[in-house]
Amino acid sequence: xxxxxxxxxxxxxxxxxxxxxTKWPIMKSLILKEIDELIFNSLGxxxxxxxxxxxxxxxxxxxxxxxxxIPVSLIGFAPRQSVIxxxxxxxxxxxxxxxxxxxxxxxxxxxxxxxxxxxxEVMGVNSLNYLVFPKIIAMLLYPFAVAIAMYMGILGGxxxxxxxxxxxxxxxxxxxxxxxxxxxxxYSFIKTLVFAFVIATVPSYxxxxxxxxxxxxxxxxxxSFVWTSVVIIILNFILTQLLLG
Amino acid sequence: MITVTNLHKWFGExxxxxxxxxxxxxxxxxLVIGQSGSGKTVFMKCLLGLITPEEGTIDYDGKIYxxxxxxxxxxxxQEMGMVFQGSAxxxxxxxxxNVMFPLNMFTQQSNSExxxxxxxxxxxxxxxxxxHKYPAExxxxxxxxxxxxxxxxxxxxYLFCDEPNSGLDPNTAIIIDNLIQEIxxxxxxxxxxNSHDMNSVMEIGEKIVFLQNGSKAWExxxxxxxxxxxxxxxxxxxxxxxxxxxxQMYVEExx
Numbered sequence: 001x002x003x004x005x006x007x008x009x010x011x012x013x014x015x016x017x018x019x020x021x022t023k024w025p026i027m028k029s030l031i032l033k034e035i036d037e038l039i040f041n042s043l044g045x046x047x048x049x050x051x052x053x054x055x056x057x058x059x060x061x062x063x064x065x066x067x068x069x070i071p072v073s074l075i076g077f078a079p080r081q082s083v084i085x086x087x088x089x090x091x092x093x094x095x096x097x098x099x100x101x102x103x104x105x106x107x108x109x110x111x112x113x114x115x116x117x118x119x120x121e122v123m124g125v126n127s128l129n130y131l132v133f134p135k136i137i138a139m140l141l142y143p144f145a146v147a148i149a150m151y152m153g154i155l156g157g158x159x160x161x162x163x164x165x166x167x168x169x170x171x172x173x174x175x176x177x178x179x180x181x182x183x184x185x186x187y188s189f190i191k192t193l194v195f196a197f198v199i200a201t202v203p204s205y206x207x208x209x210x211x212x213x214x215x216x217x218x219x220x221x222x223x224s225f226v227w228t229s230v231v232i233i234i235l236n237f238i239l240t241q242l243l244l245g
Numbered sequence: 246m247i248t249v250t251n252l253h254k255w256f257g258e259x260x261x262x263x264x265x266x267x268x269x270x271x272x273x274x275x276l277v278i279g280q281s282g283s284g285k286t287v288f289m290k291c292l293l294g295l296i297t298p299e300e301g302t303i304d305y306d307g308k309i310y311x312x313x314x315x316x317x318x319x320x321x322x323q324e325m326g327m328v329f330q331g332s333a334x335x336x337x338x339x340x341x342x343n344v345m346f347p348l349n350m351f352t353q354q355s356n357s358e359x360x361x362x363x364x365x366x367x368x369x370x371x372x373x374x375x376x377h378k379y380p381a382e383x384x385x386x387x388x389x390x391x392x393x394x395x396x397x398x399x400x401x402x403y404l405f406c407d408e409p410n411s412g413l414d415p416n417t418a419i420i421i422d423n424l425i426q427e428i429x430x431x432x433x434x435x436x437x438x439n440s441h442d443m444n445s446v447m448e449i450g451e452k453i454v455f456l457q458n459g460s461k462a463w464e465x466x467x468x469x470x471x472x473x474x475x476x477x478x479x480x481x482x483x484x485x486x487x488x489x490x491x492x493q494m495y496v497e498e499x500x
Contacts, residue, residue, distance in 0.1 A: 020319065026349055115333040122293050122405075123347050124322035 010205050017133050017201075020126040027134060034138035038100050038200075039145055045099060046092055050149040053087050054079050054156030062166035075167040076175020079157035081184075088149040089188045090236050093195040096142070097228035101203035104135060105224040108207030109217040117208070128208065135200040142196035143189045150188070187243045194239060195232050202228045246270055247292070247403065247435055252301035254287055254459075261287050262298065263459040274426050274436045274449045279456035280481060285439045288456065289407055292437060293327060294318055305403065323351055326396030328406040328425075332388040334380040340367070340391050341376040347399045366394040370424060386417040390424070397428055404429065406438040410445060422448045443488055446470065455481065471495050 021027065061078040108131055111117050120127040154176065161167045167175075206224035210216055247269040254262040261284050269275045277285050290296040292303060294310055303310045305321060313321060334343050341363055348359045367376065370390040380388055389409060396404055406425060410418030426449040429436040440446065446453060450467035455478050463475045470482055471492060483489045 020316070023350065110336075114331055114336075115329045116335055118290075118293075118295055119327065119329060119333040119335075121295060122322055122325060122327040123350065124319040125350055126319070 006205075009209060010201070013128060013132075013205055013208065014201060016126065016128040017136065018129070020129060021133070022125070022130050030130070030134035031137050034134045035141060037103070038135065038138045039141045042096060042099055043145060043148065045095065046145055046149050047152050049095060050083070050088065050092070050152035051156035051159075053091065054083055054153035054158075055160030057082050057087070057153075058157035058161045059164060059166065062161060062164075071175075072167050072171045073175035073178055075161050076157070076172035077178045078175075079161075080154060080176050080180075083153035083157070084150055084184050084188055088146050088153055089191045089195065090232065092146055092149045093192070093199065093232050094229050096195075096199050097203075097232060098225050100199055101224050101228045102221040104200070104203035105207040105210075105221045106217050108132075108204055109210045109220045110214075112208060112210055113213055113217060131208070132201065132204045135204060136197065139196035139200040140193070142199070143192045146188070146192045150185075187239075190243060191236065191239050194235055198228060198231050198235065202231055246304075246306060247437070248302075248304040249292070250302045250304070252288070252291060252298050252303070254284075254291060254296065254298045261459050262291065264301070265456070265459075265461045266301075267454050267461060267464060269435050269437050270452070271435050272430055272433045273451040274429050274438060275452040275454065276438045276440050276446055276450045277454045277456060278440055278446060278481070279462075280441065283456040284459040285441075285456055286407060289405055289437065289439050293325065293405060294322060323347075323399065324402045326399065326401035326404045328389065328392045328396050328404070328409050330407045330409075330411055332380070332385075332392040334388060334391055334395070336380055339377050339379055340372070340383070343380070343391055344394045344398050347395065351399065362398060363394075366398045367391075369397070369428070370394045385412050386414075386421065389413065389417075389421050393421075393424060393428070397432070400432065402434055404434050404436040406436070408439055408441070410440075410442055415444065418442065418444060419448060425449065443482060443485070446482070457481075 022030070057079040058075060062075045065072070065074060108117075111131070117127050117131070120130060158169070158172050161172050162169045203221075203224040206220045206227070207217075210220040212219075249268070250266050252262050252265040253260070265284075265288060277288060279285050287296060291298045297311075305324075308317075308321060310318065310321070335346065338346065341360075344363045344366060345359050348354060348362060352359070354362070363376070367373070370393050372387060372390045372394065375383065375387060375391075380391070383391065393409075396406075404425070409425060410421050413421060422445050425436060425438065428434070438445065438449075447467055450470070453463075453465055453467060453470060454461060455463040455475075457477050463473060463478045465473065470478065473479065479492075483492055
C-alpha cells in the first residue's frame with residue numbers, strides 16, 4: 001500500500017513539474033547551472049570508471065580464451081558488446097544514481113528542511129517546476145556522457161589489450177567491427193534517456209517529500225540511491241525485453 | 246480583511262485545529278500566540294495555503310481561498326509576504342539575489358528598476374552594504390531583515406511572520422518587532438505574526454489571538470491581556486517572574 005501511495009505521489013509530482021512554467025530567462029540560467037552540475041561535473045568519474053571497466057573486460061576475455069579455435073579478435077568484440085550494451089548505459093547510470101542522485105536529494109531535501117521550498121510556494125512559484133524541470137532538461141544531455149563512456153570503455157579495452165600484450169591492435173579493431181549492429185547503439189541511447197529521467201526525478205521525489213531534519217536529509221539520500229538503482233535495474237530488464245527480445 | 250471561519254484541520258486521527266474563527270484587519274499587527282504544539286504554525290500554514298484545512302473558510306478581502314482555482318491561488322500568494330522562523334533565505338543567492346527573486350519571477354521591470362527597488366527595501370529594513378553577501382555570512386538579525394525585505398519587495402497586501410524574533414537577543418528582537426509594526430502601518434497591510442514571545446505581545450500586539458490545544462481560547466488587545474480572567478491566558482502570559490511582577494504592579498496601580 002505504501003509503495004502504491006509513493007508511486008501515486010511520484011506520478012502527481014511529475015505532472016506538476018510540467019505545469020505553470022518559470023519565466024524562460026530564469027529557467028535558462030537554471031538549466032545551464034544544472035548541466036554544469038549534473039553532466040560536466042560527472043564526466044571525470046564517468047571517464048575514469050569506463051576506462052578501467054573496458055580494460056578489465058578485455059583482460060578477462062583474453063585470459064579466458066584458451067581454445068585456439070576461437071579467434072583472437074573476440075578480445076575486441078567482447079568489450080565492445082558489453083560496454084555498448086550494458087556497462088556504459090546501465091553501470092554508468094548506477095554510478096550517476098549515487099553521485100548525481102544524492103546531490104539532487106540532499107540539495108532539494110535541505111531546501112525542504114530550511115523551509116526554502118515553502119518560501120517558493122508562498123511567493124506563488126511552482127516549486128516543482130523551478131527545482132525539478134531544469135534537472136530533467138539538463139539530463140537530456142546524459143546520452144552524450146554515455147557516448148563518452150562507450151568511447152572511453154572501448155579505448156580502455158584497447159589500451160589494456162594492446163599494451164598488456166593480450167592482442168594486437170589490428171585484431172582488436174577487427175573484433176570491434178565484427179558483426180556490428182548499429183541498432184545496439186540506438187537501444188543503448190533509448191535506455192539512457194529513460195534512465196536520465198529516472199535519475200532526475202526519483203531523487204527529486206525523495207528530496208521534495210522528505211520530512212524531518214538534517215539527519216533525515218542523509219537518510220533520504222541513501223533511500224533515494226537505493227530506489228533509483230532498483231528502478232534502473234527493473235527498467236533495464238523491461239527495456240531489454242522490449243527492444244531486443 | 247482576512248476572515249477565518251470555523252477552521253478545522255486533522256492529521257490522521259489528530260484534530261489539530263478545532264473550529265477557529267477570527268479576523269485580521271488592515272494596518273494592524275495581529276499576533277497568534279500559544280504554547281508549543283497549540284497549532285499556531287499549522288494555523289499559519291493554512292492561512293498561507295501551504296496546508297489545506299478539512300473544514301472552514303479563509304476569506305481574503307472577499308476571495309475565499311478554497312474556492313479559487315490553482316492559478317488564482319498562485320496569484321493571491323503573490324500578494325502575500327512571509328517571514329519564516331529560520332528566514333528561509335536561498336543559500337545559493339546573495340542578499341540582493343534573494344530580495345530581487347520575486348521581482349525576477351513576477352515582474353517585467355528592467356534591471357535598474359529592480360536594483361532601485363531592492364536598494365530601497367534594504368534601506369527600509371536598515372540593511373546597508375550587505376547586497377553582495379551570502380546568507381551564511383549574515384547574523385541571525387540581519388537574516389531576518391533580509392527575509393522582511395524579501396517579503397515586502399512586491400508590496401504585499403498580507404504579511405505573515407512565523408516567530409520572527411526566535412533566536413534573537415532581546416534588543417534585536419524588539420528592533421525586528423518595531424520594524425514589522427512600522428511596515429504594517431506605513432504600507433497599510435494586514436500582518437499576522439506567530440509568536441510565543443511575551444515581549445512581542447506587549448510591544449506590538451494590536452490584536453492577540455490565543456490558541457490552546459488547537460482552539461481559540463481568547464482574543465483581545467495587549468491592553469485587554471492585563472484585565473483578562475481567562476486562566477489559560479494568564480497562565481501562559483504570566484509564566485515568567487518578570488511578567489508576574491508587571492501584572493502585580495498593574496493591578497496595584499488600578500486599585
